[in-house]
Amino acid sequence: xxxxxxxxxxxxxxxxxxxxxxxxxxxxxxxxxxxxxxxxxxxxxxxxxxxxxxxxxxxxxxxxxxxxxxxxxxxxxxxxxxxxxxxxxxxxxxxxxxxxxxxxxxxxxxxxxxxxxxxxxxxxxxxxxxxxxxxxxxxxxxxxxxxxxxxxxxxxxxxxxxxxxxxxxxxxxxxxxxxxxxxxxxxxxxxxxxxxxxxx
Amino acid sequence: xxxxxxxxxxxxxxxxxxxxxxxxxxxxxxxxxxxxxxxxxxxxxxxxxxxxxxxxxxxxxxxxxxxxxxxxxxxxxxxxxxxxxxxxxxxxxxxxxxxxxxxxxxxxxxxxxxxxx
Numbered sequence: 001x002x003x004x005x006x007x008x009x010x011x012x013x014x015x016x017x018x019x020x021x022x023x024x025x026x027x028x029x030x031x032x033x034x035x036x037x038x039x040x041x042x043x044x045x046x047x048x049x050x051x052x053x054x055x056x057x058x059x060x061x062x063x064x065x066x067x068x069x070x071x072x073x074x075x076x077x078x079x080x081x082x083x084x085x086x087x088x089x090x091x092x093x094x095x096x097x098x099x100x101x102x103x104x105x106x107x108x109x110x111x112x113x114x115x116x117x118x119x120x121x122x123x124x125x126x127x128x129x130x131x132x133x134x135x136x137x138x139x140x141x142x143x144x145x146x147x148x149x150x151x152x153x154x155x156x157x158x159x160x161x162x163x164x165x166x167x168x169x170x171x172x173x174x175x176x177x178x179x180x181x182x183x184x185x186x187x188x189x190x191x192x193x194x195x196x197x198x199x200x
Numbered sequence: 201x202x203x204x205x206x207x208x209x210x211x212x213x214x215x216x217x218x219x220x221x222x223x224x225x226x227x228x229x230x231x232x233x234x235x236x237x238x239x240x241x242x243x244x245x246x247x248x249x250x251x252x253x254x255x256x257x258x259x260x261x262x263x264x265x266x267x268x269x270x271x272x273x274x275x276x277x278x279x280x281x282x283x284x285x286x287x288x289x290x291x292x293x294x295x296x297x298x299x300x301x302x303x304x305x306x307x308x309x310x311x312x313x314x315x316x317x
Contacts, residue, residue: 018232019237020237021236021237021238023233023236024270026229026232026233026236027229027232029232030225030228030232031225034219034220034224034225034228035217035218035219036216036217038218038220038224039217039218042218043308044308052218053221056220056228057224057228057231060209060228060231060232061231061235064231064232064235064236065235067236067237069238105265109269119310123212123216126212126213127213127216129209129302130209130210130239132215136252145210149207149210149211149214150210150213150214150217151214152214160240180206181203181206183203184205184206184209188202188205191209193202193205193208
């Protein structure tokens, strides 16, 4: 099968194709899942890019090993991957805490999101502020907020990833958002939100 | 910070996830291909149709059965051609100890077969 032909195929079906030795399916899965796991892990690990890449690679490694026994329709591939990544991130956070290394200082790279340099700089500042605020949240709240608002998972999917009930997910995301708002409350003007509102 | 500002900030972050480096993608792809099970393609040689002789042997029950059938057939033919006068010698031992029986002709001559019809 040609690589281009994989764009319409579900992740589930790609897993089966991968297990049957289909090379384009391997490439398609790698390109679909890796960026999402990396983004999630980066945010859970407070912007530590090197550790996030290790988590992403390890998650994908487990995905390849699981593929031959993958059961279609049981779990979404992304949900499975986020669950594995969550556990790997928790292990690394515990390890860091044991060693007394809290990497809250690791600021993410500024994001190139707009046509103008000023806009890019402001977006970059906002991303740094968000990453820093996320890092102040308790682990469970951070996981729930990132999965809900940054990765776009539904509450039942988050419940599967975090192995908790849907009501607990709703509670975690609500509390997480309130905590984020509080952490960012003193930076609203600095992040340019006042100016944006005035411009409207 | 107001809820709408936070929603804007989260939406901005969702639109710009950290991009994986080429090195990471190379490592992930290498892992994928190294761990990928081999394709289950079936070669033509593996499914080649057996020859007529092989099918005939299989039909008769395999090489051992064919050897048994062949032996029985040869023995039957030989028995059919034996001179009936020698059957008593073989079966009952008659005449073996007689002095005049110096040689036993197991197979009949063509003339004998012609006269027997």
